Amino acid sequence: MSGIRVEKDGAVTTVILDRQHARNAVDPDTARALHRAFLEFEADDDASVAVFCGDHGTFCAGADLKAVSSGDLESYLGELDPPADPDGVTQSPAPMGPSRLLLTKPVIAAVSGHAVAGGMELALWCDLRVMEASAKFGVYCRRWGVPLIDGGTVRLPQIIGLGRALDLILTGRTVAADEAHAMGLCNRVVPDGEARAAAEELARELTRFPQLCMRMDRASAYAQHGQPLAESLRGEYQRGLRALREEGVAGASRFASGHGRHGDFGDL
Numbered sequence: 001m002s003g004i005r006v007e008k009d010g011a012v013t014t015v016i017l018d019r020q021h022a023r024n025a026v027d028p029d030t031a032r033a034l035h036r037a038f039l040e041f042e043a044d045d046d047a048s049v050a051v052f053c054g055d056h057g058t059f060c061a062g063a064d065l066k067a068v069s070s071g072d073l074e075s076y077l078g079e080l081d082p083p084a085d086p087d088g089v090t091q092s093p094a095p096m097g098p099s100r101l102l103l104t105k106p107v108i109a110a111v112s113g114h115a116v117a118g119g120m121e122l123a124l125w126c127d128l129r130v131m132e133a134s135a136k137f138g139v140y141c142r143r144w145g146v147p148l149i150d151g152g153t154v155r156l157p158q159i160i161g162l163g164r165a166l167d168l169i170l171t172g173r174t175v176a177a178d179e180a181h182a183m184g185l186c187n188r189v190v191p192d193g194e195a196r197a198a199a200e201e202l203a204r205e206l207t208r209f210p211q212l213c214m215r216m217d218r219a220s221a222y223a224q225h226g227q228p229l230a231e232s233l234r235g236e237y238q239r240g241l242r243a244l245r246e247e248g249v250a251g252a253s254r255f256a257s258g259h260g261r262h263g264d265f266g267d268l
Helices: 028-043 065-069 073-077 118-125 140-144 152-160 162-171 177-182 195-207 211-223 229-256
Strands: 004-009 012-017 049-054 107-111 114-116 128-132 136-138 188-190
Touching: 004 028, 012 028, 012 195, 049 118, 049 195, 107 118, 107 195, 114 118, 118 136, 118 152, 128 177, 128 195, 140 162, 152 162, 177 188, 188 195, 211 229
Parallel strands: 012 049, 049 107, 107 128, 114 136, 128 188
Antiparallel strands: 004 012
């Protein structure tokens, strides 16, 4: 597919941005390819967790501004109000590709080099972010009057709080890995050159868990944003009841028979 590669290792799917000449900036063709790749991951019953990374030492430099400067905004923007299926999965690509998708499975960003502007928005779309020590976030598009339209103004406050989010959104300043980790913008910091391997290892750890239960808990965590407390608790209970019936009873029986005592995750 245009500008990307997809590699599979068991239950882990890795989606790789590969546009070295543009520092992995995303043009409309690449956005559509990313969107398709993650829809295929979602539909693949053998795939449980995805890793999203960039090749050539950089995650993503944002949108390819040549597409914007050409004046062909229609090809860049996609649909303003795209249709969604009954599960809430938007079928049309956003400007950066998958950023409107509501997947049921986790995605982990492996961030090297720069994840800036729309590239930062792609990292924010992921559930977890593994960041190399020299990697950087930043709303660099602030300099050019190009807005955040791939979820940046929505997800950033949810992840790090409104005050910190506004600091980054308004100033466009660079955020290095140590600060990103301190504010909760990334979940792990690893040595340079190791983000993809560390993210794939983390993905493999997640594949070892009962998948329905993990997905239901993940869905509840996302669904509660903006909901009344009672509605959030009701949704959590309904999702949890399904997981308890289909996986939890068997898991409790394994614990009762002696597995996994004292917080041991090794015997799953």
